[in-house]
Amino acid sequence: MRIALLTEGARPPAQRAAGWCERLTAGLPEHEFERFLLLPEAEAEAEADAAEPQPGVRTLVLGGPPRGGRGPGAIRRRHYARAYEDLVRALVLPRERAGFAAGLHALAELAQQDGALPAFLASEHAHQVLERVWTAPGADTAAGQPLLRDVLVAGDLLEQCLRPLAADWYGTGPGGLGGADLCHVVGGGPAALPALVAKRLHGVPFVLTEHGLHLREQYLGYRQAPYRWPVRALLLSFFRLLTVETYRQAALLTPGSSYDRDWQLRCGASQERIRVVYRGTAAVDRPAAGAEPTRPTLLWTGRLEPAGDPELMLHAFAQVRAESPQARLLLRGPEGVAGYREHCAELARRLRLGDAAVFQGAAGEAAGDWADGTVAVFSARARRGPGALVSAMLSGRALIATDVGVTREVVGPTGLLVPPGDPAALGVACLALLGDGERRARLGLAGRLRAQERFAVEPVVAAFREIYLELVSRWPAFPAAERRFGALPRPFARPAEFWVAGTAADTMARAH
Amino acid sequence: MGGGGADPVRELLAEHRELCERATHPWEIAAVLEEAGLGSAAARRYRHADVFSLAEELYARVPRKPADDEPPPGTPTVAGPLAPQRASGWRHRCWARGALLGALLLPLVTVLGAAAGRPGPAAGSAGSSGPSQVGTAAALVLAAWAACGAADRAARWVRHAGQVQLRTVGTLAQFRARMRPVLPVALGLHLAVLALTSFTALAVLTAIAPRPGPAAGGLLQAVIHRAGPTQWVAQASLGLLIAVAAALRRCGRQSVALAGLLTADGLGAGLSAVRSCGLLPAGWAAAPGALTTLATGTAAVVLLPYAWVALGRPQAHR
Structure with a gap:
C-alpha cells in the first residue's frame, strides 16, 4: 500500500511528533511510505544547508516571503479573486460559514491549473478583495475595525497558510498524492490541506492523527501573538473552519487521548470515526529507577511558570514539613517566565522552608533523573500531553498529580489524583505516600506496567496496521481510473472481472 | 456547592473579564479556562455540563470590547513577512x-x-x-x-x-x-x-x-x-x-x-x-x-x- 505521510515540520513541542513518524514507518515495512513535509522558514534554511534532499521526502516551505513566481493574467485573476472572496466571506461573515470548503476547493483547483496562487495572494488585488469583504456590513468586527495594516498582515498570514494548495504534489504518478492509496495527516492544520485537496481531486481517503490539537494550540498561541484583534479573529476563524472541515472529511481521527477526543467531538467530529491511539514512546524499554533515596524526597518537575503551579507545590510542602521535618522538595526544571524562579524562592523563604526546598536546572528524560525522588509530584493547572507523566510512571516511582487534562486517563488507578489548586489535598496525599513504603512500591510498579502497556510503540503500529487496511477496504481499488470531479468513488461499483479484463479498448485489441 | 448565590458564573466572569472581552470564539475561552485549571469537573460547579457550554455562557454574557491592544510598535505589522530585504549585498x-x-x-x-x-x-x-x-x-x-x-x-x-x-x-x-x-x-x-x-x-x-x-x-x-x-x-x-x-x-x-x-x-x-x-x-x-x-x-x-x-x-x- 502506498501511504502519504503529511506532517508539519516544527510547531510548539506538544505538536511536534519527533520520531513518531519514523517509528511508524519502521514498524510497517510492508507499506510504502512517502513523506510530505511542511517546513517553517528557519528549518527550511537548515534543510538547504544539509545538501542533498532525502529520497521519498517532499518538502514545502510554509514561512517566509513567497518564492517568486508570476501572478495570474487579467482574466484568471478575476477567477482567483472570486474564489478568494468566497473564502474570505466565509471567514468574516458569520452567515456564510458554509461557503468555506467551496472557496477553498475553488482556489485549489485554480492553483492546480497554473500555480499562481501565492503570487496572487501576495498581490494588491488580493488585499483589495480582503479589505472589501472585511469592511463590508455584517462582517464580524465586534472588537475592532480592521485597519490597512491588519489587511496586509492577515493577507500575508493567509497566503502562508494556503501555500500547500499550490504545491506540485497532486499528480497521479509516483511521488504524487493522487497515486497514493491513503493519506495519513499527522498534526492537523495546514498539513491537512493537501489531504483535503487529494480527497476532492482523486478520492484518496485520509486519516488524521493529532497529538495535542492544532486548533487548541492556535487558540493558546495566538493570545501571545502581537496581532490586533481583527487579525487574530480572522486567522483563528480560518483555523477553526479548516479544522471543522478536516474533521468532517477525515475517514478516521486518531487523537492521542480521550481528552483530545472531547475537543474533536465538540468541533464536529462524529463519535464512530474517532479512535484513540496513545502516543507510543521508545522509552518503555528503559530500566526502572533504582533504590529510593534515604531521605524522603518529593520530586517536582516541569517548567517554572504560573501554569505549572510550583507555588501550589510549595504551599503543600510547607504542610508536609510541619508533619515530617526531614522531608525534602526538589523543584527541577528550566525557568519558563523570567524572574519566576526568584519569585518561587522568595515564597519558599516566606514559608520558612529553609534549605529543604531545592531548585535545580533543566530536567532530563532518563530514568536516573527520577531516582532522586521518593515520590514524583505534578501540580500543573493544565496538562495537554502525557509525556512527563509517562516518563515518571516508567521510572517506577509512585506519582501524585492534579486532576487536569489528560492526567486521569494516563495515570488511572496507579497514582493519587488531587483537585487542582488545593494545597491541603496535595499535602495530605504527599504525606500519605511518604509514610507508606509498601503502597509506594505497589503504585510505582502498577504505574510502570500501565505505561509500558499503553504507551509502547507496538500498540500504535498494530493499531495503524488495522486502520490502514480497514480504510482501504472501504475504498475502491482504483479511484483514479474512473474519477469524476467532486464525486467520491464508491467501492464495488465494478465487479472484479472488470479490473482483470482491463479497459474496453484493451479487451478489443486482445480479441483481434 | 461553590459559587454561592443565584449566579455562580458572575465571579468567574469578573475574574476572566479581559479574556472574554478579547476572545474571538467561545472555544478560545474554553481553551484558556482549561489552561487555567478549570476542567469539566469544575464546570459542574457552575451548573454546566462541560467547560464548552460554560465558555459559551461567558462569551454570550460579555460583549466584545474594542480593546486598545496596540501591538508594540515596529514588530510584525511594519516588518511583515513580505518586508523587502533591506540589507543588500x-x-x-x-x-x-x-x-x-x-x-x-x-x-x-x-x-x-x-x-x-x-x-x-x-x-x-x-x-x-x-x-x-x-x-x-x-x-x-x-x-x-x-x-x-x-x-x-x-x-x-x-x-x-x-x-x-x-x-x-x-x-x-x-x-x-x-x-x-x-x-x-x-x-x-x-x-x-x-x-x-x-x-x-x-x-x-x-x-x-x-x-x-x-x-x-x-x-x-x-x-x-x-x-x-x-x-x-x-x-x-x-x-x-x-x-x-x-x-x-x-x-x-x-x-x-x-x-x-x-x-x-x-x-x-x-x-x-x-x-x-x-x-x-x-x-x-x-x-x-x-x-x-x-x-x-x-x-x-x-x-x-x-x-x-x-x-x-x-x-x-x-
Missing part, C-alpha cells in the same frame, strides 16, 4: 555607487566630449570658450554631489511618511490619497536644495574665475547667466533622477533604482560617443547640457510614473 552597493557616480559626472563628460571631439566649431557655436564651460560643468557636478545627501534625506522622509500612514490609516484608498502628495513634495524639496547648492557653486566659480568681458548686472545675474538655460534644465532633470532613484532604493526597489541610473549613464555615454562621430546635428547637440538633459530626462520620465505608482502602494513601505 556589497556587490549591489558597489554597482549603485558606481551608477550614481556616473550619473553625477554626466555633465562633465558630455562637455569634455564636446571639447575634445570638435573643439573649433562647437565652442564657436555655443558662443563661449572651452575651459570656461568645463569649469561651469565641474561646478554643477560638485553641486549635484553636495545635494545627494538631501536626496537621501527626502527618500527617508518618503519612507517614514509611508510607514506612519501604514500604521494609522484605515483603508487602501485612504492610504493612496495620503501618499499622493508625498513624492512630489520630496522631489520639490530636493530640487530646491539642488538649486541652492548649484547657485552657491556657480557663485564661488564666478568669484574665483570671473568671465572675461564686461560684467552686465550684479552678481546674481552673472551667476545665473554663468550656466545656460539647457544646463539648468539638465541639472534639474539630473536632480529629479537622483531623488527618484533614492526614494525607490529606500523603499525596497533597489534594482529598479539601479537600472534607472545605469540607463541614464549608458544613454549619456552613448549619445556623446555618437556626437563625437558627428552623427548628431551640430546645432542643439553641441549646446552644453543638451545631452545630459536628454539622457537623465529620458530615465527620469520612465522612472517617475513607476515610482509614483510603486510608492503609492503599501507594500513599498513595509
Whole structure:
C-alpha cells in the first residue's frame, strides 16, 4: 500500500511528533511510505544547508516571503479573486460559514491549473478583495475595525497558510498524492490541506492523527501573538473552519487521548470515526529507577511558570514539613517566565522552608533523573500531553498529580489524583505516600506496567496496521481510473472481472 | 456547592473579564479556562455540563470590547513577512555607487566630449570658450554631489511618511490619497536644495574665475547667466533622477533604482560617443547640457510614473 505521510515540520513541542513518524514507518515495512513535509522558514534554511534532499521526502516551505513566481493574467485573476472572496466571506461573515470548503476547493483547483496562487495572494488585488469583504456590513468586527495594516498582515498570514494548495504534489504518478492509496495527516492544520485537496481531486481517503490539537494550540498561541484583534479573529476563524472541515472529511481521527477526543467531538467530529491511539514512546524499554533515596524526597518537575503551579507545590510542602521535618522538595526544571524562579524562592523563604526546598536546572528524560525522588509530584493547572507523566510512571516511582487534562486517563488507578489548586489535598496525599513504603512500591510498579502497556510503540503500529487496511477496504481499488470531479468513488461499483479484463479498448485489441 | 448565590458564573466572569472581552470564539475561552485549571469537573460547579457550554455562557454574557491592544510598535505589522530585504549585498552597493557616480559626472563628460571631439566649431557655436564651460560643468557636478545627501534625506522622509500612514490609516484608498502628495513634495524639496547648492557653486566659480568681458548686472545675474538655460534644465532633470532613484532604493526597489541610473549613464555615454562621430546635428547637440538633459530626462520620465505608482502602494513601505 502506498501511504502519504503529511506532517508539519516544527510547531510548539506538544505538536511536534519527533520520531513518531519514523517509528511508524519502521514498524510497517510492508507499506510504502512517502513523506510530505511542511517546513517553517528557519528549518527550511537548515534543510538547504544539509545538501542533498532525502529520497521519498517532499518538502514545502510554509514561512517566509513567497518564492517568486508570476501572478495570474487579467482574466484568471478575476477567477482567483472570486474564489478568494468566497473564502474570505466565509471567514468574516458569520452567515456564510458554509461557503468555506467551496472557496477553498475553488482556489485549489485554480492553483492546480497554473500555480499562481501565492503570487496572487501576495498581490494588491488580493488585499483589495480582503479589505472589501472585511469592511463590508455584517462582517464580524465586534472588537475592532480592521485597519490597512491588519489587511496586509492577515493577507500575508493567509497566503502562508494556503501555500500547500499550490504545491506540485497532486499528480497521479509516483511521488504524487493522487497515486497514493491513503493519506495519513499527522498534526492537523495546514498539513491537512493537501489531504483535503487529494480527497476532492482523486478520492484518496485520509486519516488524521493529532497529538495535542492544532486548533487548541492556535487558540493558546495566538493570545501571545502581537496581532490586533481583527487579525487574530480572522486567522483563528480560518483555523477553526479548516479544522471543522478536516474533521468532517477525515475517514478516521486518531487523537492521542480521550481528552483530545472531547475537543474533536465538540468541533464536529462524529463519535464512530474517532479512535484513540496513545502516543507510543521508545522509552518503555528503559530500566526502572533504582533504590529510593534515604531521605524522603518529593520530586517536582516541569517548567517554572504560573501554569505549572510550583507555588501550589510549595504551599503543600510547607504542610508536609510541619508533619515530617526531614522531608525534602526538589523543584527541577528550566525557568519558563523570567524572574519566576526568584519569585518561587522568595515564597519558599516566606514559608520558612529553609534549605529543604531545592531548585535545580533543566530536567532530563532518563530514568536516573527520577531516582532522586521518593515520590514524583505534578501540580500543573493544565496538562495537554502525557509525556512527563509517562516518563515518571516508567521510572517506577509512585506519582501524585492534579486532576487536569489528560492526567486521569494516563495515570488511572496507579497514582493519587488531587483537585487542582488545593494545597491541603496535595499535602495530605504527599504525606500519605511518604509514610507508606509498601503502597509506594505497589503504585510505582502498577504505574510502570500501565505505561509500558499503553504507551509502547507496538500498540500504535498494530493499531495503524488495522486502520490502514480497514480504510482501504472501504475504498475502491482504483479511484483514479474512473474519477469524476467532486464525486467520491464508491467501492464495488465494478465487479472484479472488470479490473482483470482491463479497459474496453484493451479487451478489443486482445480479441483481434 | 461553590459559587454561592443565584449566579455562580458572575465571579468567574469578573475574574476572566479581559479574556472574554478579547476572545474571538467561545472555544478560545474554553481553551484558556482549561489552561487555567478549570476542567469539566469544575464546570459542574457552575451548573454546566462541560467547560464548552460554560465558555459559551461567558462569551454570550460579555460583549466584545474594542480593546486598545496596540501591538508594540515596529514588530510584525511594519516588518511583515513580505518586508523587502533591506540589507543588500556589497556587490549591489558597489554597482549603485558606481551608477550614481556616473550619473553625477554626466555633465562633465558630455562637455569634455564636446571639447575634445570638435573643439573649433562647437565652442564657436555655443558662443563661449572651452575651459570656461568645463569649469561651469565641474561646478554643477560638485553641486549635484553636495545635494545627494538631501536626496537621501527626502527618500527617508518618503519612507517614514509611508510607514506612519501604514500604521494609522484605515483603508487602501485612504492610504493612496495620503501618499499622493508625498513624492512630489520630496522631489520639490530636493530640487530646491539642488538649486541652492548649484547657485552657491556657480557663485564661488564666478568669484574665483570671473568671465572675461564686461560684467552686465550684479552678481546674481552673472551667476545665473554663468550656466545656460539647457544646463539648468539638465541639472534639474539630473536632480529629479537622483531623488527618484533614492526614494525607490529606500523603499525596497533597489534594482529598479539601479537600472534607472545605469540607463541614464549608458544613454549619456552613448549619445556623446555618437556626437563625437558627428552623427548628431551640430546645432542643439553641441549646446552644453543638451545631452545630459536628454539622457537623465529620458530615465527620469520612465522612472517617475513607476515610482509614483510603486510608492503609492503599501507594500513599498513595509
